[in-house]
Amino acid sequence: MTNEDTLRLFFALPCPPEQAAAICEWRDKQGLGGRPVPAANLHMTLAFLGAQPESDLEAIRQLAADIDSPDFELVLNRLITLSKGFVCLAPTEAPPALLHLAASLAERLVALGLALDSRPYLPHMTLTRQAARMIQGAAASFSWKAERFVLYQSQNTPDGVRYRELGSWPLRASETT
Ligand code: ATP
Numbered sequence: 001m002t003n004e005d006t007l008r009l010f011f012a013l014p015c016p017p018e019q020a021a022a023i024c025e026w027r028d029k030q031g032l033g034g035r036p037v038p039a040a041n042l043h044m045t046l047a048f049l050g051a052q053p054e055s056d057l058e059a060i061r062q063l064a065a066d067i068d069s070p071d072f073e074l075v076l077n078r079l080i081t082l083s084k085g086f087v088c089l090a091p092t093e094a095p096p097a098l099l100h101l102a103a104s105l106a107e108r109l110v111a112l113g114l115a116l117d118s119r120p121y122l123p124h125m126t127l128t129r130q131a132a133r134m135i136q137g138a139a140a141s142f143s144w145k146a147e148r149f150v151l152y153q154s155q156n157t158p159d160g161v162r163y164r165e166l167g168s169w170p171l172r173a174s175e176t177t
């Protein structure tokens with residue numbers, strides 16, 4: 001239950017504005033129907049915490065600050081449809097550093113006593129909800145370097161859901177070839 005003492009939280013990779021604009025422009029030409037996600041809301045969830053007491057926020061921020069995980073190139077080039085008709089962009093192959101980051105967060109959140117989703121981690125970026133049809137297959141390719149991860153508060157507003165950034169942490173610069 002959400003009340004004024006709890007915050008609905010999740011960790012995610014933000015989609016940089018330039019790529020978000022390009023993704024939305026491409027998506028809007030695909031005839032997916034449903035409810036398109038606004039460009040400002042595009043993200044890839046790393047860990048969903050759900051409603052947590054505000055008093056736990058400092059411990060959650062500290063857990064994030066303790067993470068040492070390398071940056072990585074994210075390439076999204078596949079469309080998948082999840083349950084409820086969520087059409088999503090996904091990588092053909094999840095970068096090991098992305099899986100490492102998600103697993104590090106999950107491990108630390110569980111150690112803090114949070115109950116996480118037991119389903120295996122599936123990297124995806126939701127583009128449209130309640131799409132008219134199931135869509136799977138190749139998409140245009142969108143890529144960027146993931147250099148930070150963010151703790152968001154999910155807020156319901158009269159204009160729809162809004163994600164408020166409560167913290168941002170850099171990923172370690174890795175060697176490039
Ligand atoms: P709304 O639910 O209000 O339509 P939303 O789904 O964008 O909007 P949240 O439900 O707060 O907002 O979810 C925030 C992010 O966490 C989204 O990426 C969502 O897919 C993900 N998420 C929500 N619930 C879970 C869950 N039980 N397990 C894993 N990820 C979740």
Ligand code: MG
Nearest residue numbers: 048129154161
């Ligand atoms: Mg939701």
